[in-house]
Amino acid sequence: MAAITSPGIGSGLDVNGLVSQLVAAERAPMDNRLSVIEATAKAKLSALGQIKSALAGLETALGKLTGNGALPGRKSTVPDAASFSASASADAVPGTYSISVEQLATTHKLRSAAAAPTTQIGYGTLTFQVGSGTPFDVTIDAGKGTLADIRDAINTQASGKGVFATLIHGNSGDSLVLTSGTQGSAGALTISASGGDNGLSVLATTGGTMTVVTPAQDAQVIVDGVTRTSSSNTLTDLITGVTLTLKQADPGHSFTLQIAPDPGSLKASVQGFITAYNAALSAIRTQSAAGGEGKTAGALSGDATARGIMQSLRTTIGNHYAELSQIGLTTAVDGSLSLDDGKFNAALTANPQAVKNLFGDDADFGKTLRDVVHNFAGSQGMLDSRTSELNQQLRSVNDQRLALNDRMTRLAEVYRRQFTALDAFMAQMQGTSAYIANQLGASPKA
Structure with a gap:
C-alpha cells in the first residue's frame, strides 16, 4: 500500500x-501569564517616567533658586533717548x-x-599686520x-588671519574694501x-x-566723571552687575541709569518652584491612586517607591x-503649596536675603x-533602579516567550507525528475493511 504523504487524506482526519x-x-496559560506581567511592567514604566519627569521639573525649579537666583533681581531704567541700554543682575547695587x-x-x-x-x-607681495x-x-x-x-x-x-576683502562695484569702477576681523584700536590694519x-x-x-572708511x-x-575705553561696545565689567550696551556716540550728553530692586523675578522663581512641587505631588498621587468606588487604580497603586517619594517630599516641607x-508659603490639606504675595513682599522688604536663607546653596x-x-530622580537614583528592574523583567518575559515558542514548535511536531501515524493507521484499517467487505460480497451464496 502506498505511504500517506498528506495528513488527513487517508482518513479524513484534520x-x-x-x-x-x-x-x-x-x-x-503561560502566554496569558506573560502578557499580564508584560502589560503591568510597561504600565509601571510609564508611571515611573511621568513621576521622574515631574521631579526633574522640580529639580530645575530648585536650581533657579541657587546662587544669585535666590536674591531679589535688579531693574535697570534708562531714558528712551539714551545712547546706551543696560541690564542688571542681582549683583548690581541699587543707585x-x-x-x-x-x-x-x-x-x-x-x-x-576705483579702477x-x-x-x-600690479604684482608682488602685500604684507599685512593686524594691530x-x-x-x-x-x-x-x-x-x-x-x-x-x-x-x-x-x-x-x-x-x-583677521583680514577680509570684498569689492564694491561703483559708477567709477570697482573698489577693494578691506575689513579687520578685530574691533577697536587693537584691530588696526597696516599694509605695505x-x-x-x-x-x-x-x-x-x-x-x-587707501581711504579710511x-x-x-x-x-x-x-560714568560719573570716570573715563573708560573698550574695544567692545558691550561692557560687562564697567559697573558691577551691570551690562552696558553702547548704541550711539553722543559726546557731552549724559543720561541717567537707575538700578533698583526688582522682587518680581524672584517671586516668579518661587512661584515656579511651587508649581513644580504641586505638579510632582499630583503625578505621584495619580500614578499611585488606590482606586475603588468607580475610580481607576494607578499603575503604582500600593507601590512602596511612590509612597516613599510622597512621604519624603511632604516630610521635608513639614520640617521647615x-x-x-x-x-508666605502655605500648604493645603493635600500637601500642595501656595504663596501669599503680600507676606512674601513684606518678608523681602524686611530681609532681602530671606529666600536665599531658605533655598540657597547652603541653606538647610x-x-x-x-x-x-x-x-x-537623579542619575542612578531610586527611579532609575526601579526602571532597570522593570526593563530586566521585560527582557525576561521576552526570553520566556522565545523559550515558549521553541517548546510549542517541538510539541507541535510531536503531535503532528502522532496524528500522522494515527491517520496512516486509520487509512490502513479503512483499506482492510474495504477489502474484507469486497471479499465477503464476492463469496458464493449457500
Whole structure:
C-alpha cells in the first residue's frame, strides 16, 4: 500500500487543525501569564517616567533658586533717548549713574581708489599686520593683479588671519574694501607692498591711496566723571552687575541709569518652584491612586517607591514649615503649596536675603530638598533602579516567550507525528475493511 504523504487524506482526519488547537490550549496559560506581567511592567514604566519627569521639573525649579537666583533681581531704567541700554543682575547695587557715550568702538575698514575691472593694479607681495600681531604676506602673481584677483588672493592666503576683502562695484569702477576681523584700536590694519612692479604700493596704508572708511577706534564712555575705553561696545565689567550696551556716540550728553530692586523675578522663581512641587505631588498621587468606588487604580497603586517619594517630599516641607510660612508659603490639606504675595513682599522688604536663607546653596531646607529629589530622580537614583528592574523583567518575559515558542514548535511536531501515524493507521484499517467487505460480497451464496 502506498505511504500517506498528506495528513488527513487517508482518513479524513484534520491533523493540522487538531495540532493547532492542542498547541494553542497548551500555550494559553503561560502566554496569558506573560502578557499580564508584560502589560503591568510597561504600565509601571510609564508611571515611573511621568513621576521622574515631574521631579526633574522640580529639580530645575530648585536650581533657579541657587546662587544669585535666590536674591531679589535688579531693574535697570534708562531714558528712551539714551545712547546706551543696560541690564542688571542681582549683583548690581541699587543707585543712579550719570553716563555719556563719547565714541563707539569701530572696526578698521579701508577702501581703495576705483579702477576698471580689467585694470592690472600690479604684482608682488602685500604684507599685512593686524594691530600688534605677527605680520603675514599675500603674494600677487604677475597677470593676476586686478582688484578681483587681489581680493581672491587675500581671502585665500589670509584666511583665518583677521583680514577680509570684498569689492564694491561703483559708477567709477570697482573698489577693494578691506575689513579687520578685530574691533577697536587693537584691530588696526597696516599694509605695505614690496617686490614686483611696485604697482601694489597704492594699497599701502603709508604712501598709498587707501581711504579710511571707519577708523580702528575704541569705545569711550564716561560714568560719573570716570573715563573708560573698550574695544567692545558691550561692557560687562564697567559697573558691577551691570551690562552696558553702547548704541550711539553722543559726546557731552549724559543720561541717567537707575538700578533698583526688582522682587518680581524672584517671586516668579518661587512661584515656579511651587508649581513644580504641586505638579510632582499630583503625578505621584495619580500614578499611585488606590482606586475603588468607580475610580481607576494607578499603575503604582500600593507601590512602596511612590509612597516613599510622597512621604519624603511632604516630610521635608513639614520640617521647615515655620520658615516657609514666614516668606508666605502655605500648604493645603493635600500637601500642595501656595504663596501669599503680600507676606512674601513684606518678608523681602524686611530681609532681602530671606529666600536665599531658605533655598540657597547652603541653606538647610534647599539643600535637603534638592538631595531628596536627586536621590529619587537623579542619575542612578531610586527611579532609575526601579526602571532597570522593570526593563530586566521585560527582557525576561521576552526570553520566556522565545523559550515558549521553541517548546510549542517541538510539541507541535510531536503531535503532528502522532496524528500522522494515527491517520496512516486509520487509512490502513479503512483499506482492510474495504477489502474484507469486497471479499465477503464476492463469496458464493449457500
